[in-house]
Amino acid sequence: MTLCFATNNQHKIKEVQALLGSDFTLVGLADIGCTEELAEDQTTLEGNSLQKANYVFDRYHVSCFADDTGLEVEALRGAPGVYSARYAGQQRNAFDNMKLLLENLRDSKNRKARFRTVITLREPSGQLQFEGILNGAIIGEPRGAEGFGYDPVFLPEGYTKTLAEMALNEKNTISHRARAIEKLVTHLKQRNLSNA
Ligand code: IMP
Numbered sequence: 001m002t003l004c005f006a007t008n009n010q011h012k013i014k015e016v017q018a019l020l021g022s023d024f025t026l027v028g029l030a031d032i033g034c035t036e037e038l039a040e041d042q043t044t045l046e047g048n049s050l051q052k053a054n055y056v057f058d059r060y061h062v063s064c065f066a067d068d069t070g071l072e073v074e075a076l077r078g079a080p081g082v083y084s085a086r087y088a089g090q091q092r093n094a095f096d097n098m099k100l101l102l103e104n105l106r107d108s109k110n111r112k113a114r115f116r117t118v119i120t121l122r123e124p125s126g127q128l129q130f131e132g133i134l135n136g137a138i139i140g141e142p143r144g145a146e147g148f149g150y151d152p153v154f155l156p157e158g159y160t161k162t163l164a165e166m167a168l169n170e171k172n173t174i175s176h177r178a179r180a181i182e183k184l185v186t187h188l189k190q191r192n193l194s195n196a
Pocket of ligand 1: 086149175
């Protein structure tokens with residue numbers, strides 16, 4: 001079965017292809033001739049991933065899935081959430097975003113936060129969503145040089161290293177994205193087996 005992952009990130013595609021196994025052929029946006037930027041102007045992660053999956057399905061007539069991720073901070077009532085990439089402005093700069101986050105949490109004792117990924121699978125039979133969550137806390141100063149985004153200020157629950165102090169392999173075993181993808185892969189494999 002061929003399935004499109006609505007992303008241009010080859011690394012993400014490779015990673016998911018490895019999890020899916022050879023019964024599935026995963027292609028990216030470039031492979032289906034989609035070169036336009038996909039809109040992400042909804043107010044929820046669910047809305048954005050659905051918007052991207054629907055766009056690809058309606059325009060390109062292929063079964064596909066799309067993801068969207070946000071950092072949800074309890075003391076900020078879920079912000080930056082769906083606006084995580086552009087929290088400090090349209091320049092989408094990770095350093096500016098972290099700086100603003102730490103400023104906004106300066107007087108807060110409650111440092112609880114979570115990363116949440118929502119994946120929407122869109123096929124002719126309909127749509128399904130899968131969620132992956134990584135609980136943790138926002139520390140006072142950035143630590144570590146790996147990863148991207150808010151990794152240097154995010155301490156996963158039960159760990160003493162921030163996500164940016166972990167090797168990619170280690171992060172990939174616990175991450176919100178990995179957890180959502182695992183649910184998607186389990187669903188696809190189970191269905192494949194029951195249709196065999
Ligand atoms: P996207 O939906 O994967 O593009 O993620 C949106 C934004 O959330 C990114 O631009 C980052 O600011 C943040 N983000 C998503 N995943 C991670 C992660 O694994 N670590 C740190 N920040 C992340």
